[in-house]
Amino acid sequence: MTTRILTGITTTGTPHLGNYAGAIRPAIVASRADNVDSFYFLADYHALIKCDDPLRIQRSRLEIAATWLACGLDPERVTFYRQSDIPEIPELTWLLTCVAAKGLLNRAHAYKASVDQNVAKGEDPDAGVTMGLFSYPVLMAADILMFNAHQVPVGRDQIQHVEMARDIGQRFNHLFGQGREFFALPEALIEESVATLPGLDGRKMSKSYDNTIPLFGTSKQLKDAVARIVTDSKLPGEPKDADNAHLFTLYQAFASAGQTAEFRAALQGGLAWGEAKQRLYELLEGELGEARERYNALIAKPAELEDILLAGAAKARRIATPFLGELREAVGLRSFRNEVQVAAGGKKKVSKGARFVSFRDDDGSFRFRLLDVDGSQLLLSVSFADGKSAGAASKRLQAGELDLRAEGEGFALWLDDALVAQSPDFSDAGEREAAMARLVEALAPQEA
Secondary structure (H helix, E strand, O other): OOEEEEEEEEOOOOOEHHHHHHHHHHHHHHHOOOOEEEEEEEEHHHHHHHOOOHHHHHHHHHHHHHHHHHOOOOOOOOEEEEHHHOOHHHHHHHHHHOOOOHHHHHOOHHHHHHHHHHHHOOOOOOOOOOHHHHHHHHHHHHHHHHOOOOEEEOOHHHHHHHHHHHHHHHHHHHHHOOOOOOOOOOEEEOOOOOOOOEOOOOOEOOHHHOOOOEOOOOHHHHHHHHHOOOOOOOOOOOOOOHHHOHHHHHHHHHOOHHHHHHHHHHHHOOOOHHHHHHHHHHHHHHHHHHHHHHHHHHHOOHHHHHHHHHHHHHHHHHHHHHHHHHHHHHHOOOOOOOOEEEOHHHOEEEOOOOEEEEEEOOOOOEEEEEEOOOOOEEEEEOOEOOHHHHHHHHHHHHOOOOEEEEEOOEEEEEEOOEEEEEOOOOOOHHHHHHHHHHHHHHHOOOEO
16 A cells, blocks of 8 residues: 655745754655655745745745755655645635634644743733634645645644644544545654754754754855864863764764764764864765755756746646545535436435536537546547437436446547547556546446
Protein backbone atom coordinates (compact mmCIF):
# COMPACT_ATOMS: atom_id res chain seq x y z
CA MET A 1 0.00 0.00 0.00
CA THR A 2 1.24 3.49 -0.86
CA THR A 3 1.30 5.94 2.04
CA ARG A 4 0.53 9.56 1.21
CA ILE A 5 2.57 12.02 3.27
CA LEU A 6 1.99 15.79 3.27
CA THR A 7 4.27 18.53 4.59
CA GLY A 8 3.70 22.30 4.58
CA ILE A 9 6.38 24.96 5.02
CA THR A 10 5.23 28.41 6.19
CA THR A 11 6.80 31.16 4.10
CA THR A 12 7.76 33.75 6.68
CA GLY A 13 11.55 33.50 6.84
CA THR A 14 14.82 32.22 5.42
CA PRO A 15 15.68 28.56 6.17
CA HIS A 16 18.60 28.01 8.54
CA LEU A 17 20.71 25.02 9.52
CA GLY A 18 18.20 23.90 12.15
CA ASN A 19 15.38 23.80 9.58
CA TYR A 20 17.57 21.74 7.28
CA ALA A 21 18.54 19.12 9.87
CA GLY A 22 15.15 18.99 11.59
CA ALA A 23 12.74 19.06 8.64
CA ILE A 24 14.15 19.48 5.14
CA ARG A 25 16.79 16.75 5.05
CA PRO A 26 14.69 13.96 6.66
CA ALA A 27 11.66 14.85 4.51
CA ILE A 28 13.65 14.66 1.29
CA VAL A 29 15.14 11.32 2.30
CA ALA A 30 11.66 10.00 3.13
CA SER A 31 10.30 11.15 -0.25
CA ARG A 32 12.62 8.71 -2.03
CA ALA A 33 10.97 5.62 -0.55
CA ASP A 34 9.16 3.43 -3.09
CA ASN A 35 5.92 3.11 -1.11
CA VAL A 36 5.43 6.83 -0.45
CA ASP A 37 3.42 9.47 -2.34
CA SER A 38 4.77 12.80 -1.07
CA PHE A 39 3.13 16.23 -1.16
CA TYR A 40 5.19 19.31 -0.24
CA PHE A 41 3.75 22.80 -0.34
CA LEU A 42 4.65 26.38 0.47
CA ALA A 43 2.08 27.43 3.06
CA ASP A 44 1.81 31.02 1.91
CA TYR A 45 -1.82 31.46 3.03
CA HIS A 46 -0.68 30.47 6.52
CA ALA A 47 2.08 33.06 6.25
CA LEU A 48 -0.52 35.84 6.00
CA ILE A 49 -1.66 34.97 9.52
CA LYS A 50 1.80 35.61 10.96
CA CYS A 51 3.23 38.33 8.73
CA ASP A 52 1.89 41.52 7.16
CA ASP A 53 5.03 42.34 5.18
CA PRO A 54 4.33 41.46 1.51
CA LEU A 55 7.98 41.75 0.47
CA ARG A 56 9.10 39.39 3.22
CA ILE A 57 6.50 36.79 2.24
CA GLN A 58 7.42 37.05 -1.43
CA ARG A 59 11.14 36.69 -0.69
CA SER A 60 10.53 33.79 1.69
CA ARG A 61 8.48 31.91 -0.93
CA LEU A 62 11.37 32.23 -3.36
CA GLU A 63 14.04 31.24 -0.83
CA ILE A 64 12.15 28.27 0.58
CA ALA A 65 11.27 26.89 -2.86
CA ALA A 66 14.91 27.21 -3.96
CA THR A 67 16.11 25.60 -0.72
CA TRP A 68 14.01 22.46 -1.08
CA LEU A 69 15.01 21.96 -4.70
CA ALA A 70 18.68 22.71 -4.03
CA CYS A 71 18.70 20.17 -1.20
CA GLY A 72 17.54 17.42 -3.53
CA LEU A 73 13.73 17.43 -3.66
CA ASP A 74 12.72 15.91 -7.01
CA PRO A 75 9.61 17.71 -8.38
CA GLU A 76 9.05 14.86 -10.83
CA ARG A 77 8.83 12.33 -8.02
CA VAL A 78 6.77 14.38 -5.55
CA THR A 79 3.98 16.96 -5.79
CA PHE A 80 5.55 20.34 -4.97
CA TYR A 81 3.29 23.40 -5.09
CA ARG A 82 2.26 26.68 -3.52
CA GLN A 83 -0.85 26.60 -1.38
CA SER A 84 -2.10 29.81 -3.01
CA ASP A 85 -2.01 28.19 -6.47
CA ILE A 86 -4.73 25.70 -5.45
CA PRO A 87 -8.06 27.61 -5.37
CA GLU A 88 -9.79 24.47 -4.15
CA ILE A 89 -8.01 24.86 -0.78
CA PRO A 90 -9.86 28.01 0.39
CA GLU A 91 -13.16 26.64 -0.95
CA LEU A 92 -12.68 23.44 1.02
CA THR A 93 -11.72 25.56 4.03
CA TRP A 94 -15.17 27.14 3.92
CA LEU A 95 -16.93 23.77 3.60
CA LEU A 96 -15.00 22.55 6.63
CA THR A 97 -15.59 25.80 8.54
CA CYS A 98 -19.31 25.11 8.26
CA VAL A 99 -18.93 21.83 10.14
CA ALA A 100 -16.11 22.76 12.54
CA ALA A 101 -17.30 23.39 16.10
CA LYS A 102 -16.32 26.73 17.60
CA GLY A 103 -15.68 24.97 20.88
CA LEU A 104 -13.06 22.85 19.14
CA LEU A 105 -11.30 25.92 17.79
CA ASN A 106 -11.50 27.61 21.19
CA ARG A 107 -9.14 24.90 22.44
CA ALA A 108 -6.43 25.50 19.84
CA HIS A 109 -3.10 26.16 21.54
CA ALA A 110 -2.19 29.29 19.56
CA TYR A 111 -5.56 30.93 20.21
CA LYS A 112 -5.54 30.00 23.91
CA ALA A 113 -2.01 31.37 24.27
CA SER A 114 -3.09 34.71 22.79
CA VAL A 115 -6.12 34.87 25.09
CA ASP A 116 -4.00 34.03 28.14
CA GLN A 117 -1.49 36.76 27.27
CA ASN A 118 -4.27 39.32 26.87
CA VAL A 119 -5.89 38.37 30.16
CA ALA A 120 -2.53 38.58 31.95
CA LYS A 121 -2.17 42.14 30.63
CA GLY A 122 -5.69 43.07 31.70
CA GLU A 123 -6.84 43.49 28.10
CA ASP A 124 -9.87 42.13 26.25
CA PRO A 125 -9.33 38.37 25.80
CA ASP A 126 -9.60 38.64 22.00
CA ALA A 127 -7.53 41.79 21.57
CA GLY A 128 -5.43 41.49 18.42
CA VAL A 129 -6.86 38.07 17.55
CA THR A 130 -7.77 37.79 13.87
CA MET A 131 -10.07 35.23 12.31
CA GLY A 132 -6.96 33.98 10.50
CA LEU A 133 -5.37 33.03 13.81
CA PHE A 134 -8.61 31.62 15.20
CA SER A 135 -9.39 29.59 12.04
CA TYR A 136 -5.82 28.45 11.39
CA PRO A 137 -6.66 24.80 12.27
CA VAL A 138 -9.44 24.71 9.65
CA LEU A 139 -7.11 25.90 6.88
CA MET A 140 -4.57 23.29 7.98
CA ALA A 141 -7.32 20.66 7.94
CA ALA A 142 -8.17 21.65 4.37
CA ASP A 143 -4.51 21.31 3.36
CA ILE A 144 -4.43 17.78 4.74
CA LEU A 145 -7.89 16.52 3.82
CA MET A 146 -7.90 17.85 0.26
CA PHE A 147 -5.28 15.25 -0.65
CA ASN A 148 -6.35 12.61 1.88
CA ALA A 149 -2.92 12.46 3.46
CA HIS A 150 -2.34 9.42 5.66
CA GLN A 151 0.55 10.90 7.61
CA VAL A 152 1.59 14.47 8.41
CA PRO A 153 5.12 14.94 9.81
CA VAL A 154 4.89 17.63 12.50
CA GLY A 155 6.58 18.86 15.62
CA ARG A 156 4.93 18.11 18.93
CA ASP A 157 3.39 21.61 19.01
CA GLN A 158 1.41 20.77 15.86
CA ILE A 159 -0.02 17.40 16.92
CA GLN A 160 -3.22 19.08 18.08
CA HIS A 161 -3.86 20.54 14.61
CA VAL A 162 -3.63 17.11 12.98
CA GLU A 163 -6.04 15.76 15.58
CA MET A 164 -8.40 18.63 14.79
CA ALA A 165 -8.19 17.75 11.09
CA ARG A 166 -9.25 14.22 12.01
CA ASP A 167 -12.20 15.54 14.05
CA ILE A 168 -13.35 17.90 11.29
CA GLY A 169 -12.96 15.29 8.55
CA GLN A 170 -14.83 12.72 10.61
CA ARG A 171 -17.66 15.22 11.19
CA PHE A 172 -17.95 15.92 7.46
CA ASN A 173 -17.99 12.20 6.66
CA HIS A 174 -20.76 11.68 9.19
CA LEU A 175 -22.93 14.54 7.95
CA PHE A 176 -22.53 14.13 4.20
CA GLY A 177 -20.92 10.77 3.48
CA GLN A 178 -24.10 8.64 3.39
CA GLY A 179 -21.91 5.62 3.99
CA ARG A 180 -18.93 6.95 2.06
CA GLU A 181 -15.74 8.12 3.79
CA PHE A 182 -14.81 11.19 1.75
CA PHE A 183 -11.80 11.94 3.92
CA ALA A 184 -9.10 9.61 5.18
CA LEU A 185 -8.32 10.40 8.81
CA PRO A 186 -4.69 11.57 9.05
CA GLU A 187 -2.13 10.68 11.66
CA ALA A 188 0.59 12.91 13.06
CA LEU A 189 4.04 11.51 12.29
CA ILE A 190 6.57 12.36 14.99
CA GLU A 191 10.17 11.56 14.09
CA GLU A 192 11.87 11.02 17.44
CA SER A 193 15.25 10.60 15.77
CA VAL A 194 15.19 13.92 13.90
CA ALA A 195 17.80 16.32 15.18
CA THR A 196 16.88 19.47 17.11
CA LEU A 197 19.96 21.61 16.72
CA PRO A 198 21.30 24.02 19.31
CA GLY A 199 22.03 27.56 18.14
CA LEU A 200 25.13 29.65 18.66
CA ASP A 201 24.25 30.22 22.33
CA GLY A 202 23.20 26.65 23.13
CA ARG A 203 19.46 27.28 23.11
CA LYS A 204 17.31 25.74 20.37
CA MET A 205 18.30 27.23 17.02
CA SER A 206 15.60 29.78 16.22
CA LYS A 207 15.25 33.09 14.42
CA SER A 208 13.43 34.44 17.47
CA TYR A 209 16.60 33.89 19.53
CA ASP A 210 18.84 35.35 16.81
CA ASN A 211 21.17 32.37 17.24
CA THR A 212 20.92 30.67 13.84
CA ILE A 213 23.57 29.45 11.42
CA PRO A 214 22.67 30.41 7.81
CA LEU A 215 22.00 27.49 5.53
CA PHE A 216 23.05 29.06 2.25
CA GLY A 217 25.07 32.10 3.25
CA THR A 218 28.51 32.47 1.73
CA SER A 219 31.36 30.27 2.85
CA LYS A 220 32.72 33.22 4.85
CA GLN A 221 29.35 33.80 6.54
CA LEU A 222 29.23 30.14 7.51
CA LYS A 223 32.74 30.26 8.95
CA ASP A 224 32.01 33.46 10.87
CA ALA A 225 28.84 31.97 12.34
CA VAL A 226 30.64 28.82 13.49
CA ALA A 227 33.33 30.99 15.09
CA ARG A 228 30.64 32.64 17.26
CA ILE A 229 29.48 29.36 18.82
CA VAL A 230 29.72 29.72 22.61
CA THR A 231 32.07 27.26 24.34
CA ASP A 232 33.43 26.85 27.85
CA SER A 233 36.73 28.35 29.02
CA LYS A 234 38.86 25.20 28.90
CA LEU A 235 42.24 25.78 27.32
CA PRO A 236 43.96 23.79 24.55
CA GLY A 237 45.21 20.50 25.99
CA GLU A 238 42.50 20.30 28.63
CA PRO A 239 39.87 17.53 28.16
CA LYS A 240 36.52 18.78 26.86
CA ASP A 241 33.13 17.30 27.87
CA ALA A 242 31.63 16.41 24.46
CA ASP A 243 28.22 15.47 25.87
CA ASN A 244 27.73 18.97 27.31
CA ALA A 245 29.18 20.87 24.35
CA HIS A 246 26.61 22.05 21.83
CA LEU A 247 29.40 22.39 19.27
CA PHE A 248 29.73 18.60 19.47
CA THR A 249 25.93 18.22 19.07
CA LEU A 250 26.10 20.26 15.87
CA TYR A 251 29.00 18.19 14.57
CA GLN A 252 27.25 14.92 15.39
CA ALA A 253 24.15 15.93 13.37
CA PHE A 254 26.16 15.97 10.14
CA ALA A 255 28.96 13.46 10.74
CA SER A 256 29.18 9.73 10.21
CA ALA A 257 29.49 7.42 13.20
CA GLY A 258 33.22 7.12 12.61
CA GLN A 259 33.73 10.88 12.32
CA THR A 260 31.69 11.42 15.48
CA ALA A 261 33.73 8.93 17.48
CA GLU A 262 36.98 10.48 16.26
CA PHE A 263 35.80 14.01 17.11
CA ARG A 264 34.69 12.94 20.59
CA ALA A 265 38.07 11.36 21.25
CA ALA A 266 39.87 14.49 20.03
CA LEU A 267 37.84 16.71 22.36
CA GLN A 268 38.50 14.43 25.31
CA GLY A 269 42.16 14.48 24.36
CA GLY A 270 42.34 18.27 24.67
CA LEU A 271 41.53 19.53 21.14
CA ALA A 272 41.42 23.34 21.20
CA TRP A 273 38.01 24.93 20.66
CA GLY A 274 39.35 26.94 17.74
CA GLU A 275 40.46 23.77 15.95
CA ALA A 276 37.15 22.08 16.85
CA LYS A 277 35.26 24.96 15.22
CA GLN A 278 37.43 24.67 12.11
CA ARG A 279 36.56 20.97 11.84
CA LEU A 280 32.85 21.75 12.20
CA TYR A 281 33.09 24.42 9.52
CA GLU A 282 34.83 22.00 7.11
CA LEU A 283 32.19 19.36 7.77
CA LEU A 284 29.33 21.78 7.10
CA GLU A 285 31.01 23.20 4.02
CA GLY A 286 31.35 19.68 2.65
CA GLU A 287 27.67 19.02 3.31
CA LEU A 288 26.31 22.30 1.95
CA GLY A 289 28.79 23.54 -0.65
CA GLU A 290 27.26 21.95 -3.76
CA ALA A 291 23.72 22.60 -2.58
CA ARG A 292 24.64 26.27 -2.07
CA GLU A 293 25.70 26.52 -5.70
CA ARG A 294 22.40 24.99 -6.84
CA TYR A 295 20.50 27.34 -4.54
CA ASN A 296 22.20 30.43 -5.92
CA ALA A 297 21.54 29.26 -9.49
CA LEU A 298 17.83 28.80 -8.70
CA ILE A 299 17.53 32.16 -6.94
CA ALA A 300 19.03 33.80 -10.04
CA LYS A 301 16.30 32.28 -12.25
CA PRO A 302 12.97 32.89 -10.53
CA ALA A 303 11.04 32.26 -13.76
CA GLU A 304 12.27 28.65 -13.75
CA LEU A 305 11.15 28.26 -10.14
CA GLU A 306 7.76 29.66 -11.13
CA ASP A 307 7.43 27.07 -13.90
CA ILE A 308 8.30 24.23 -11.50
CA LEU A 309 5.74 25.36 -8.94
CA LEU A 310 2.99 25.90 -11.51
CA ALA A 311 3.63 22.42 -12.90
CA GLY A 312 3.32 21.09 -9.35
CA ALA A 313 0.07 23.01 -8.87
CA ALA A 314 -1.36 21.54 -12.08
CA LYS A 315 -0.43 18.07 -10.80
CA ALA A 316 -2.09 18.75 -7.45
CA ARG A 317 -5.22 20.17 -9.07
CA ARG A 318 -5.73 17.03 -11.11
CA ILE A 319 -6.63 15.53 -7.73
CA ALA A 320 -8.18 18.57 -6.05
CA THR A 321 -10.57 19.75 -8.79
CA PRO A 322 -12.61 16.57 -9.30
CA PHE A 323 -12.53 15.79 -5.58
CA LEU A 324 -13.92 19.21 -4.69
CA GLY A 325 -16.63 18.59 -7.29
CA GLU A 326 -17.65 15.49 -5.35
CA LEU A 327 -17.64 17.43 -2.08
CA ARG A 328 -19.77 20.21 -3.58
CA GLU A 329 -22.18 17.56 -4.80
CA ALA A 330 -22.28 15.99 -1.34
CA VAL A 331 -23.25 19.23 0.44
CA GLY A 332 -25.88 20.13 -2.15
CA LEU A 333 -23.99 22.63 -4.35
CA ARG A 334 -25.05 20.76 -7.48
CA SER A 335 -25.53 21.72 -11.08
CA PHE A 336 -29.15 22.05 -12.17
CA ARG A 337 -28.24 19.88 -15.18
CA ASN A 338 -27.66 16.83 -12.98
CA GLU A 339 -30.46 14.40 -13.52
CA VAL A 340 -32.58 12.92 -10.78
CA GLN A 341 -34.13 9.72 -12.07
CA VAL A 342 -36.73 7.43 -10.57
CA ALA A 343 -35.46 3.86 -10.42
CA ALA A 344 -37.39 0.63 -10.08
CA GLY A 345 -39.30 0.41 -6.84
CA GLY A 346 -39.71 4.17 -6.65
CA LYS A 347 -36.19 4.81 -5.30
CA LYS A 348 -34.10 7.61 -6.66
CA LYS A 349 -30.62 7.47 -8.02
CA VAL A 350 -28.60 10.61 -8.27
CA SER A 351 -25.71 11.25 -10.60
CA LYS A 352 -22.43 12.22 -8.95
CA GLY A 353 -21.63 15.24 -11.04
CA ALA A 354 -20.81 13.80 -14.46
CA ARG A 355 -23.40 14.73 -17.09
CA PHE A 356 -24.44 13.78 -20.60
CA VAL A 357 -24.70 16.47 -23.27
CA SER A 358 -26.44 15.63 -26.56
CA PHE A 359 -25.82 17.51 -29.79
CA ARG A 360 -26.28 17.27 -33.54
CA ASP A 361 -23.29 17.09 -35.87
CA ASP A 362 -22.91 19.16 -39.04
CA ASP A 363 -23.77 16.10 -41.13
CA GLY A 364 -27.14 15.75 -39.39
CA SER A 365 -26.22 12.77 -37.20
CA PHE A 366 -26.68 12.72 -33.41
CA ARG A 367 -24.04 12.26 -30.72
CA PHE A 368 -23.53 12.78 -27.03
CA ARG A 369 -20.66 13.60 -24.70
CA LEU A 370 -20.11 12.57 -21.09
CA LEU A 371 -18.49 15.43 -19.18
CA ASP A 372 -16.59 14.93 -15.93
CA VAL A 373 -17.38 16.98 -12.81
CA ASP A 374 -14.78 19.58 -13.85
CA GLY A 375 -16.24 19.90 -17.36
CA SER A 376 -13.56 17.84 -19.09
CA GLN A 377 -14.69 15.27 -21.65
CA LEU A 378 -14.70 11.65 -20.51
CA LEU A 379 -16.47 10.16 -23.53
CA LEU A 380 -17.59 11.09 -27.03
CA SER A 381 -20.18 8.83 -28.67
CA VAL A 382 -20.21 7.45 -32.17
CA SER A 383 -22.68 9.00 -34.62
CA PHE A 384 -26.32 7.91 -34.48
CA ALA A 385 -28.79 8.24 -37.32
CA ASP A 386 -31.46 9.79 -35.11
CA GLY A 387 -31.80 11.40 -31.72
CA LYS A 388 -33.93 8.57 -30.38
CA SER A 389 -31.14 6.03 -30.87
CA ALA A 390 -28.56 8.35 -29.28
CA GLY A 391 -30.86 8.97 -26.31
CA ALA A 392 -31.54 5.27 -25.83
CA ALA A 393 -27.81 4.50 -25.75
CA SER A 394 -27.06 7.25 -23.22
CA LYS A 395 -29.94 6.07 -20.99
CA ARG A 396 -28.60 2.52 -20.98
CA LEU A 397 -25.21 3.84 -19.90
CA GLN A 398 -26.81 5.91 -17.15
CA ALA A 399 -28.63 2.79 -16.01
CA GLY A 400 -25.28 1.11 -15.39
CA GLU A 401 -24.82 -1.03 -18.52
CA LEU A 402 -21.03 -0.70 -18.75
CA ASP A 403 -18.88 -2.81 -21.05
CA LEU A 404 -15.70 -0.81 -20.54
CA ARG A 405 -12.58 -1.72 -22.52
CA ALA A 406 -9.09 -0.19 -22.59
CA GLU A 407 -8.15 0.57 -26.18
CA GLY A 408 -4.86 2.12 -27.30
CA GLU A 409 -4.14 5.26 -25.28
CA GLY A 410 -7.76 5.53 -24.11
CA PHE A 411 -10.82 3.40 -23.46
CA ALA A 412 -14.21 2.70 -25.00
CA LEU A 413 -17.75 1.73 -24.03
CA TRP A 414 -19.61 -1.00 -25.86
CA LEU A 415 -23.26 -2.04 -25.89
CA ASP A 416 -24.42 -5.33 -27.44
CA ASP A 417 -20.90 -5.86 -28.84
CA ALA A 418 -21.06 -2.57 -30.72
CA LEU A 419 -18.81 0.43 -30.04
CA VAL A 420 -20.86 3.25 -28.52
CA ALA A 421 -18.41 5.85 -27.18
CA GLN A 422 -14.69 6.52 -26.82
CA SER A 423 -12.51 8.54 -24.49
CA PRO A 424 -9.79 10.96 -25.55
CA ASP A 425 -6.21 9.65 -25.51
CA PHE A 426 -4.31 9.98 -22.24
CA SER A 427 -0.64 10.75 -21.66
CA ASP A 428 0.00 7.63 -19.58
CA ALA A 429 -1.66 4.48 -18.28
CA GLY A 430 -2.09 5.91 -14.79
CA GLU A 431 -4.11 8.88 -16.07
CA ARG A 432 -6.23 6.55 -18.19
CA GLU A 433 -6.93 4.21 -15.24
CA ALA A 434 -7.92 7.16 -13.07
CA ALA A 435 -10.35 8.40 -15.75
CA MET A 436 -11.86 4.92 -16.09
CA ALA A 437 -12.35 4.76 -12.33
CA ARG A 438 -14.07 8.17 -12.33
CA LEU A 439 -16.32 7.02 -15.16
CA VAL A 440 -17.38 3.88 -13.33
CA GLU A 441 -18.04 5.87 -10.16
CA ALA A 442 -19.97 8.59 -12.01
CA LEU A 443 -22.28 6.13 -13.76
CA ALA A 444 -22.76 3.72 -10.86
CA PRO A 445 -26.37 3.95 -9.58
CA GLN A 446 -26.60 5.38 -6.08
CA GLU A 447 -29.71 4.97 -4.00
CA ALA A 448 -30.88 7.94 -2.02
